[in-house]
Amino acid sequence: MGAESPETDGPRLIAKELQLEVSSKQRTLHFHGESMRPFLVEGDQVVVEPVEWDRIRLGDVVTYRYLDRFPTRRVVRKTDEALLLWCENWPDRTFKAARADVLGHAVARRRGDAWLTASDLAWKLARLRARLRWRLRHTRRVTLPRTLRRARRAPAKVLRMVGLLPPLGGK
Amino acid sequence: MMAPIQKHYRVVDANVAWRVADKEAVLLHADSSAYFGLNQTGTLLWAQLAEHPLTLDQLTGWAWARFPDAPAALPEEIADFVDRLVEYDLLESADTAEAVASRSNAGEETPPWEAPVVERFGELEKLILSGE
Numbered sequence: 280m281g282a283e284s285p286e287t288d289g290p291r292l293i294a295k296e297l298q299l300e301v302s303s304k305q306r307t308l309h310f311h312g313e314s315m316r317p318f319l320v321e322g323d324q325v326v327v328e329p330v331e332w333d334r335i336r337l338g339d340v341v342t343y344r345y346l347d348r349f350p351t352r353r354v355v356r357k358t359d360e361a362l363l364l365w366c367e368n369w370p371d372r373t374f375k376a377a378r379a380d381v382l383g384h385a386v387a388r389r390r391g392d393a394w395l396t397a398s399d400l401a402w403k404l405a406r407l408r409a410r411l412r413w414r415l416r417h418t419r420r421v422t423l424p425r426t427l428r429r430a431r432r433a434p435a436k437v438l439r440m441v442g443l444l445p446p447l448g449g450k
Numbered sequence: 451m452m453a454p455i456q457k458h459y460r461v462v463d464a465n466v467a468w469r470v471a472d473k474e475a476v477l478l479h480a481d482s483s484a485y486f487g488l489n490q491t492g493t494l495l496w497a498q499l500a501e502h503p504l505t506l507d508q509l510t511g512w513a514w515a516r517f518p519d520a521p522a523a524l525p526e527e528i529a530d531f532v533d534r535l536v537e538y539d540l541l542e543s544a545d546t547a548e549a550v551a552s553r554s555n556a557g558e559e560t561p562p563w564e565a566p567v568v569e570r571f572g573e574l575e576k577l578i579l580s581g582e
Contacts, residue, residue, distance in 0.1 A: 290476045294485035297467040297478035298577040306480060308577045325579055342579055351579040370464055 299342060299349065299382050302327050307389060312349065314366035315340070318405050319351070319388065321393055326387040327351075332378055335362070338406035340385040343376040350374065351385065353406075355413045367409055370416055457543045459495075460503035466540050468496070473561075477533065477540055483574040492516075492531060492566035499541065500501055506532060518561035531566040538570065 302308050307324035318340070319325065327342050335341060335354060341362065342351045352374055356363035362381065364374040387396040395402055438444040475493040477486040498504060498512055508554045510525045511534070515568055517524070533543040 289471065290485065291485050291574070293469055293476040294478045294571070294574055295477070295577055297485075298467060298480075298483065298574060301467045301478065301480040302577075308579050311578045311580045314580075327579070349577065349579050369537055 288347075292344075295347075295349070296344065296382060299327050300329055304387060304389075304394070310388075315351070315353070315367040315370045318353075318367060318409070319385075320390070322390075324389040325351070325385050327383040328386045329382070330384045332381070335381070335384065338410045341376070341384050342385070343380045344382060345376075345380070349382070352376075353409050353413075355410070355417075364407075365413055367412070370412070407433075455545050456505045456507070457545055458472075458503035458505055459499055459536070459541045459543050461538060462542050468500070470497075476487045478574075479539060479566075482539075483576075484538070485571050485574060486540065487569045487571055489564060489567045490561050491531065491564050493570055494561075495528065495566050496535075497539070503544070516560055517563040524563070527565040531568065534568050538568065540568075 298306075299308065308322040308397055310319045311321060311323050313321060326450055327337075330341070332388070337354055339354045340351060341354055341364070342349050343362075343364075347369060350364075352364035352366050354362050355365045360378050360379060362376045362378075364376055365372075366372065385397075387394060388402075389395075399404075425432055435444060465480050466477055467476075468475050469479060470476075470493055473490045473493060474550060475488040477488065479485070494516070495513065498509060499502055504512070506525075506529060510528050513520065513524055513528060532541060536543060
């Protein structure tokens with residue numbers, strides 16, 4: 280069976296979130312999947328620390344609650360109430376996390392015997408590289424096409440303004 | 451004059467994380483990944499112990515003030531509760547002469563007394579983070 284009774288599902292989920300709070304180099308968390316490759320790969324050991332909303336920066340890797348899972352993804356946009364997240368190895372998809380669901384940010388990673396921490400240059404470069412990749416991709420797929428669409432409409436708009444074309448809507 | 455040496459109980463902060471949801475606490479023992487639930491009375495007692503170390507007498511005194519209608523078995527029920535917490539390595543005891551001012555109960559809602567209970571739910575496996 281393996282299914283938990285409804286009475287213990289709530290406490291179990293809370294306890295899992297507490298596991299995040301107490302993670303440390305001695306109590307690491309296991310990363311699963313390939314979506315964050317190359318920064319995080321299957322089997323990496325990760326330390327996640329609670330973080331205040333104001334201290335979350337673009338490029339951070341954050342963990343949030345989603346049902347009974349704990350997705351861990353990179354921040355590419357931030358508003359007052361939510362984060363837009365992205366996985367380096369799934370470049371076509373983005374995800375949204377509400378402020379209340381964000382549990383912490385990754386501060387260290389162990390792969391084999393090697394530790395990488397948020398203060399290391401390689402960590403900072405990975406953050407920068409991911410941000411640039413996201414920005415370039417976003418520009419190519421969203422910003423540039425939108426600008427071109429506007430540019431194509433611009434001559435007609437000018438002609439309408441000087442009265443050489445009838446206004447839109449037939450007025 | 452020196453205060454008499456008494457056994458104080460305190461939360462093992464380095465090894466216990468906890469959170470209250472719906473007035474009942476969930477506790478995680480970080481090293482073993484065992485997790486526990488406290489009922490409402492247990493949660494109130496735990497919150498006292500988390501605030502500062504207390505002797506059994508101090509904790510019982512606080513409970514009498516908070517639950518004036520509690521049954522006469524209150525001291526034994528609290529002692530059993532504390533014993534269980536120590537057994538689970540959630541509380542530790544130390545002999546100390548440290549004097550602790552008891553906290554006021556003013557303005558706090560008082561639920562009916564029920565024997566404090568700690569229930570061990572089980573152990574968690576290592577937490578898995580996923581990008582997928």
